Amino acid sequence: MLIIPCPHCGPRDEIEFACGGEAHIARPLVENKISDAEFANYLFIRDNTKGLFLERWHHSAGCRKWFNLARDTFTHEIIEVYPMGSLPKKASARTSYSSSWRRGTLAEKAAKTGKHSQTEGRK
Numbered sequence: 001m002l003i004i005p006c007p008h009c010g011p012r013d014e015i016e017f018a019c020g021g022e023a024h025i026a027r028p029l030v031e032n033k034i035s036d037a038e039f040a041n042y043l044f045i046r047d048n049t050k051g052l053f054l055e056r057w058h059h060s061a062g063c064r065k066w067f068n069l070a071r072d073t074f075t076h077e078i079i080e081v082y083p084m085g086s087l088p089k090k091a092s093a094r095t096s097y098s099s100s101w102r103r104g105t106l107a108e109k110a111a112k113t114g115k116h117s118q119t120e121g122r123k
């Protein structure tokens, strides 16, 4: 049994929660063009890490709010709970975020504005 510390309700049994899978997967913006293969990576490919993993959780039988969790999937130790839209503060969780293969994908770059080529026509 896993006791999950909801940031809004406090520690609760895992049966009150639904795991939303891997955290920090940025959706490519429609104005940014990426290949079908890159879009498939964004849509279907998920990590299944043994060790520190950054996940989204939903307190579905409680406050119904989403939050992020840095958790060791082998020991089930919860390293950090942090809000949606932010990055973890602990160094190990930060390293897990920055070392993910996803940080270098075209889909991740296409999730940011200003990546389409406004200046290319001026060259």
Ligand SMILES: [Zn+2]
Binding pocket: 006, 007, 008, 009, 010, 059, 062, 063, 064, 065
């Ligand atoms: Zn809650």
